[in-house]
Amino acid sequence: MLYLSRRDVEKVGLSMPEIIAALEEMFREKAAGRTEMPPKPGIHPRPDSFIHAMPAQIPSLRAAGMKWVSGFPGNVDRGLPYISGLLILNDTDSGLPLAVMDCTWITAMRTGAATAIAAKYLARPESETVGILACGVQGRSNLEALACCFDLKTVKAFDIRPDVARRFCEEMSEKLDLDVLPVCRPEEAVVGLDIVVTSGPILKKPTPVIESGWLKAGGFASAVDFDSYWTPASMLEVEKLATDDIEQMEYYRREGYFQRTPKAYAELAELIAGRKEGRKTPFERTMAINLGIALEDMATASKIYAKALEADLGADLEL
Numbered sequence: 572m573l574y575l576s577r578r579d580v581e582k583v584g585l586s587m588p589e590i591i592a593a594l595e596e597m598f599r600e601k602a603a604g605r606t607e608m609p610p611k612p613g614i615h616p617r618p619d620s621f622i623h624a625m626p627a628q629i630p631s632l633r634a635a636g637m638k639w640v641s642g643f644p645g646n647v648d649r650g651l652p653y654i655s656g657l658l659i660l661n662d663t664d665s666g667l668p669l670a671v672m673d674c675t676w677i678t679a680m681r682t683g684a685a686t687a688i689a690a691k692y693l694a695r696p697e698s699e700t701v702g703i704l705a706c707g708v709q710g711r712s713n714l715e716a717l718a719c720c721f722d723l724k725t726v727k728a729f730d731i732r733p734d735v736a737r738r739f740c741e742e743m744s745e746k747l748d749l750d751v752l753p754v755c756r757p758e759e760a761v762v763g764l765d766i767v768v769t770s771g772p773i774l775k776k777p778t779p780v781i782e783s784g785w786l787k788a789g790g791f792a793s794a795v796d797f798d799s800y801w802t803p804a805s806m807l808e809v810e811k812l813a814t815d816d817i818e819q820m821e822y823y824r825r826e827g828y829f830q831r832t833p834k835a836y837a838e839l840a841e842l843i844a845g846r847k848e849g850r851k852t853p854f855e856r857t858m859a860i861n862l863g864i865a866l867e868d869m870a871t872a873s874k875i876y877a878k879a880l881e882a883d884l885g886a887d888l889e890l
Contacts, residue, residue, distance in 0.1 A: 575672035575875070575885040583878045587712075587719050590684040590871055595843060597870035598688070598815075600631050602844035608866050610822040619644050619774050622656075627865035628663070634873035636660040638674050638865055644772035653707065653772065654678055658872050668890070670876050674868065675708075677875070681867040683712030685815055685839065686793040687720045689859035690766060692842040692849035693813060694791035698765035699724040704757055704781075706730040706739035709770035709795050717766060718747045726751040729760040757800075761785040767792040769800035775827050781805045791850075792858045797823075803831040808856055811849075813837045815861040823862065835860070 575583075600606050606629050613623035620643045628635035640656030647653055658674040661667065690698070698721050703710045706728050714726060726749055730736040736753040744751040754760050757780045761767050767786060777799040785805060786792055792809070794801055806812070814820045814835040823829055837847035839861070850857055879885050 572668050572888050572890055573670040573876070573879065573885045574888050575670060575879055577673040577676060579879065579884045580673050580676045580875055582884055583875050583882065585680075585871070585874055585878060587680065587684065587716050589874065590680050591687055591716065591719060593870045593874050594681060594684050594688060594867055597629055597632070597866050598840040598843045600629055601838075601866060602840035602846065605630060606866055608816070608864060610819045611865065617643065617645065619772060621773075625865035625868060627869045629866060629869055629873070630663070632870065632873050633663050634660070634869040635663050636869055636872065638678075638868045640674055640678060642773065647707075658868060660869075660872055660876055670872075670879075670885075671888075672872065672875065677868055677871050678863070679708045679712040680716075681871045682709055682795060682861070682863055683714075683716035685861045685863070685867055686713045686768060686795065686859065687716035688839055688843070689793060689813060689861060690717060690791055691720055692839075693811065693857035693859060694721070694766050695789055695850065695853055698791065700764045700766070701726045702760035702764040702767040703728045703739070704730075704760050704767070704769045704800055705771035705796065706736050707770065710739060710768065711743060713768045713770060713793065713795060714743055714751075715747065717768075718749065721766070723747075723749055725749075727754045727760045727764065728752065729754050729757050757781065758785055763787055765790060768795060769793070770795040771799055773797050774799045779805075783808055786856055788854045788856060790856055792856075794858060794860045797828060797860060797862075798832045806832055806858070809833070809858045810855045811836055811857045813839060813842060813857075813859045815839050815867070816864045819862050819864060820860070832860070
């Protein structure tokens with residue numbers, strides 16, 4: 572069995588455009604009914620924390636496995652990552668585990684890729700300004716993915732910790748050769764911008780700050796942190812709300828999330844397959860609440876595993 576550390580996973584060098592392409596291929600398979608993924612069960616040792624089991628398989632990619640991932644908001648204050656965990660890939664003929672790998676890089680990158688895919692169908696093609704609220708790992712990966720699909724000009728970034736926002740702006744300005752500016756208030760990262768990404772901790776009982784009227788007509792939002800940043804009034808202004816999996820969104824609703832959030836009209840798979848319409852007019856307000864599904868992880872992990880074998884990365888372990 573191959574073990575891939577976080578360093579090994581990153582060293583593979585799977586690019587964001589490759590991850591976006593892998594997810595689009597997976598969503599086409601999902602739309603055709605050729606994937607398997609039960610809703611993710613989980614345990615919750617602390618308030619607003621989770622440890623989830625995320626199994627899935629994509630037969631066309633010979634990808635099957637499970638991600639065991641945790642999210643603990645309090646870790647930030649302890650100098651620990653909010654998201655951590657492992658991903659297991661299994662052989663689809665024998666069921667034997669092929670690889671165990673760190674999942675934190677995969678989780679960040681595939682989440683950004685899913686936002687970019689949603690934006691391709693729901694944002695205006697000429698979108699060039701972005702607002703990022705919460706400048707952590709997901710803020711970075713989401714902005715990187717959007718920069719792969721849009722000709723971005725200006726980014727405004729807000730974080731409750733101004734020093735984190737400043738560091739984010741410095742790093743992302745250099746990495747993406749963009750004008751990334753820190754702002755002092757949440758509304759400055761929303762009002763008048765083409766695309767808005769909120770990527771803070773996921774909270775069952777949030778205290779949202781984005782008000783109605785902030786997201787401009789024609790704007791697109793990706794609520795990576797579910798509805799933690801968005802007031803019910805602001806979400807009611809959205810004409811089209813999509814997600815990566817409606818069944819899992821309803822599962823979360825039964826678990827106490829999304830109590831005041833409108834139902835999604837489409838899945839990303841339906842948009843990609845042309846079964847549901849994406850943006851129709853330049854003036855629609857649109858939104859994606861992608862839950863982060865195991866199929867996205869398996870599509871990404873299978874590419875990493877193949878490249879790791881080619882590059883002779885990782886360590887062989889005995890079962």
